[in-house]
């Protein structure tokens with residue numbers, strides 16, 4: 001590096017610019033092309049194995065990426081275990097007894113460390129695993145912006161306040177995504193992730209018993225395995241999408257149009273408000289949703305911790321390097 005005496009005029013500025021841009025930003029799908037060329041193959045084969053064992057895992061990995069990126073940016077903070085005085089995000093209300101896939105991330109990280117030790121962040125592994133989960137369940141593919149780094153901190157408070165909950169109204173949903181520079185359209189497209197996966201009864205009980213914007217036959221169907229009195233049946237699962245629970249298709253949106261959204265927050269997207277027209281378009285034009293979803297998730301994957309946040313490449317995704 002140039003010493004201060006030889007650091008003159010624009011050469012010096014250029015050097016500083018290059019240095020800082022390698023520390024922040026500059027995310028690129030080819031970030032590991034030289035340092036870990038087999039990364040994407042390793043992730044794909046490990047996720048494929050996991051999805052063959054349990055197809056739902058494709059959905060769970062997608063959700064893991066969402067819950068990572070909405071707290072401090074996509075920084076692997078959700079993976080940190082509570083240990084001693086360290087408090088992570090795993091006990092936050094939206095995560096506890098709910099977020100899944102940690103063992104799959106561990107397995108990928110183990111396999112990646114064998115060939116490219118100390119190079120690939122846990123945050124990037126989640127983003128690639130989420131993409132592969134979607135592809136394996138029949139959804140679109142996209143180039144994942146890589147080069148995110150792992151935080152040395154986590155935020156239980158932000159996990160509790162920034163991850164939207166199923167009782168949110170449309171304006172709250174829009175605000176929660178806007179906080180992360182995601183538009184209402186991005187929000188409505190990303191919510192289409194609920195075309196795959198399951199919810200526990202405790203998250204949709206209020207909607208099926210007290211909701212006003214719900215198809216009565218659908219409510220009756222869901223009540224069969226979700227009793228009114230908590231905590232009875234709290235953890236019983238129902239698919240978001242009645243027809244094709246583990247296929248990444250547009251059924252989520254056609255269900256909203258017929259008032260068969262599972263969560264109150266799902267049905268909020270088609271409830272006489274600003275997103276109705278877009279939901280109708282997604283429900284009828286099969287190419288529009290995948291295309292908007294890809295645009296929005298690439299934006300989400302680029303959310304980073306604020307500049308200056310200490311980061312590292314964690315060796316074990318569950319603990320900060322000592």
Ligand code: HEM
Nearest residue numbers: 059060063066098164165166190193197198199200203265
């Ligand atoms: C718009 C606000 C959102 C709310 C209120 C919300 C809420 C929820 C809830 C309550 C569950 C069920 C959890 C359980 O019962 O254990 C769930 C599951 C899921 N969420 Fe969301 N979510 C939202 C947006 C998103 C986004 C943006 C994504 C991804 C891009 C996503 C992906 C998923 C997936 C794939 C599942 C199923 C996971 C599985 O079966 O393991 N969600 N969500």
Ligand SMILES: *[C@@H]1O[C@H](CO)[C@@H](O)[C@H](O)[C@H]1NC(C)=O
Nearest residue numbers: 205206207209210227228229
């Ligand atoms: C329905 O709403 C009432 C009034 O807010 C509440 O007391 C009750 O627990 C709700 N029922 C269910 C099943 O969520």
